[in-house]
Amino acid sequence: MIQSLKEIWNYRDMIGSLVRRELRGKYEKSVLGFLWAFLGPLFQILIYSVVFTIVFHNNMPNYTMFLMAGMLPWTFFNDSVSQGTSTIIGNSEMVKKIYFPREVLVIAEVLAKMVNMLLSFIVMAAFLIVTGVGFSIQLAVLPLAILVELIFALGLSLIVSALTVYLRDLEYVINVVMMAWVWGTPVMYSMEGINNEMFKTLLYYNPMTAIITNYQYIFYYHLWPRVTSIVHPLIEGIILLIIGNLIFMKCKKRFAEEM
Amino acid sequence: MKQDQIAIDVSHVVKNFRIYKDKSHTFKDRILFHKRNAYTLNPVLNDISFQVKKGEAVGLIGHNGCGKSTTLKLLNKILYPDSGIITMHGKISSLIELGAGFHPDMTGRENIYINATIFGLKKHEIDERLDDIIRFSELEEFIDNPVRTYSSGMYMRLAFSIAINVNAEILLIDEILAVGDANFQKKCFNKLEEIKKGGATIVIVSHSMSQIQSICDRAIWLDKGKIVEDGKAADVCGDYTFAMNQAAIAREQMENAQTGKEVVSNPTLTHPPIYEGRQCCRHAERMGSMRLRFHNIRLLDGKMEESQVFSYGDRMNLSFILAAEKDLGEDENYSFKINIFSNDDGNLCSSFDSKEITGAYFKGIRSQCRFTIEHINLAEGDYFISLQMNLKPGNGNDKEGEMTDSIWHFVDFTIKPDSKLSTGVTAMKNQWYISEGNNNE
Incomplete structure (x- = not known):
């Protein structure tokens, strides 16, 4: 394990150029450039915000900003995992022909999604100023919140990317799971309004609950995230990463043959 | 052989490919039709062992499906052996399939960076080699154009230039010396010679006996996953060619016997x-x-x-x-x-x-x-x-x-030579007549 980590570190320049390739290849030719990375989630946020305020009479102040604070990190996680299913298969030409640590592909994929999120945070900053929500000292722990999410997303991406090589329809399964997961996480509603005990327990055991609420605390509530909501998902993320790595190591030996 | 002189050590390697009767990649199939996952093992390599010394150039030869490309992929860690051990000492570069990982919308220059990092080069190492790579590819004018605008020959030239400038200690080459026009091919051969003189270990898979003999000192002939012969390139290539000819005659005779045609055979052998x-x-x-x-x-x-x-x-x-x-x-x-x-x-x-x-x-x-x-x-x-x-x-x-x-x-x-006769194409009887010197002009 240590040796494979060392090797991945040696290929860090490849990770860098893959991230760049992913981002530039995606946005270079479009007129609005990387804004597209943000426009998709932005319209989603606006639609939800209209529906929740007008149809469901949500009376949260600055609900749009609340949505944004949770939706952007969720998009990072969602894209990492759902597109993670095709990371290895989509690069089958490279995998079949060149040697490099296969983990590099997954790491680059997840990092590219993270950079996307960071870029969209810049746009969100403008919204925070316009709506008067503003910034707070809690931004200091933002890197920690991102790190926790990164580890968790990476662990899960490793698992799904490796297994999809052997089970191609895992992709559709993951899409369904992610669709349900977003509603099982307080992204579009806040924890306070929930009365159903069973649903509360479900939210409590969902690692993404803590990961997303961290962002909401930092951007929307301007409160320090609880220590447990950093430590718990961090431990869960590390366990997931180790399991993910073990599964990946077992699967990767036959990638070239299976594709 | 001293341990520190060995670049590649292949020891009792076995590799089987799974041939699925009806390959299923979906949950539905895996659950409902469990039997479809039955597969037979197709042995590709059967207990292969060889060692390659540092600085040696080795050619792998054999007919299609003998396992030579699989061997190369195993050396390159793209495939893993079912059993046996492969040890590689040194940095590996592979010219197995070129241009994998190129992004069509990015320029030649950007793709050099991406592709070279895939070969494990650091950014500063690429900076040092960038000029060499571009010069070797002869694409100076086009290097800042997106590679989607390249012709296939330009594409291969760029890919080859990157792979060959990686400065690997072990170079694995699979049947790719058919890159570009005759001039570029010659350049590639010269570069290979240079790399070889620089002390790199080279393993080549090729169907061209002349390529193998001109680059390699040693050749390994594989057949049905076994090593048939391992020795001097000229000897092994000669034996292989002879065996292939004989096999071709036998096949032709069999086909002719089946179709009732008159047997036409290779007179050099019959x-x-x-x-x-x-x-x-x-x-x-x-x-x-x-x-x-x-x-x-x-x-x-x-x-x-x-x-x-x-x-x-x-x-x-x-x-x-x-x-x-x-x-x-x-x-x-x-x-x-x-x-x-x-x-x-x-x-x-x-x-x-x-x-x-x-x-x-x-x-x-x-x-x-x-x-x-x-x-x-x-x-x-x-x-x-x-x-x-x-x-x-x-x-x-x-x-x-x-x-x-x-x-x-x-x-x-x-x-036989004869001093009285002219040399050249024909001999002519000849005689010189020289008069004595005369001072009075």
Whole structure:
């Protein structure tokens, strides 16, 4: 394990150029450039915000900003995992022909999604100023919140990317799971309004609950995230990463043959 | 062999491919049709062991499906062996399939960075080599254009330039030396030579025996996942070519037997020229239907003794037997040609009028013939003789212009030097007349 980590570190320049390739290849030719990375989630946020305020009479102040604070990190996680299913298969030409640590592909994929999120945070900053929500000292722990999410997303991406090589329809399964997961996480509603005990327990055991609420605390509530909501998902993320790595190591030996 | 001199150590490697009866990649199939996941193992490599020394160039040869490309992929860690151990000492670069990982919308320059990092190069290492790579690819003008605008030749040139400039200690090459035009290929060969001189270890898979022999010191011949022969490149390539020819003949004969066609075989193997005379040169090559063939060919001097050394003006005899497979038709018309070539450049030195002979000459199926040159007036040097026999078209036979036997370079002979004669193509008797000096002009 240590040796494979060392090797991945040696290929860090490849990770860098893959991230760049992913981002530039995606946005270079479009007129609005990387804004597209943000426009998709932005319209989603606006639609939800209209529906929740007008149809469901949500009376949260600055609900749009609340949505944004949770939706952007969720998009990072969602894209990492759902597109993670095709990371290895989509690069089958490279995998079949060149040697490099296969983990590099997954790491680059997840990092590219993270950079996307960071870029969209810049746009969100403008919204925070316009709506008067503003910034707070809690931004200091933002890197920690991102790190926790990164580890968790990476662990899960490793698992799904490796297994999809052997089970191609895992992709559709993951899409369904992610669709349900977003509603099982307080992204579009806040924890306070929930009365159903069973649903509360479900939210409590969902690692993404803590990961997303961290962002909401930092951007929307301007409160320090609880220590447990950093430590718990961090431990869960590390366990997931180790399991993910073990599964990946077992699967990767036959990638070239299976594709 | 000392441990620190070994670059590649392959020890008892076994590799099987799974052949699925009906491969399923979905949950539904895996759950509902469990039996579909049954597979048979196709053994590709069966207990392969070899070692490659540092700085050695090794060629892997064998027919399609013998496991040579699989071996290369195992060395490159793209595939993993089912059992056995492969140890590689040194940085590996592979020219297995070029241009994997290129992004069509990015420029040549950007793709150099991406592709070179895939080979494990650091950014500062690429900065150092960037100019070399671009110069080698000869794409200076186009390097800042997106690679989607490149022709396939330009694409391959760029890919090859990156891969070959990685400065690897071990270079794995799979049948890719067909890159670009003749000039670029030559450049690639020169670069390979340079890399080899620089002490790199090279493993090449190729179907071109000439490539293998020109680059490699050693060759390994694989067949059905086993090593057949491992030794000097020239020896192994020779044995392999011979075996392949024989296999081709056997296959052709089998096919012909099935279709009921007349057996047409490779006369060099079914009737080796060496059987037709003791003076046969080992370069001799044979073609033709063997319907009527040369046999017991002897090069004789004026005393009718076998000789391969002559002096100017000697009488030279070439005697042979015409051997027929069966009785020849009376109206069949044959023509002969005996050619003498000079050995230094292989150019035609001398050709003789053809002699015609009809089937009516042959009583039985053998006939003794002799061809005589009264005065051989060739200059000193080395020569060789080729023989050819054709069935002449006409007289209602359907085998129009069929070549019945042709032996290229059957026998060598030498003309002894003579100070009294001119040198060159022909010898001419000559004399110098020089008058004494005269002071009065």
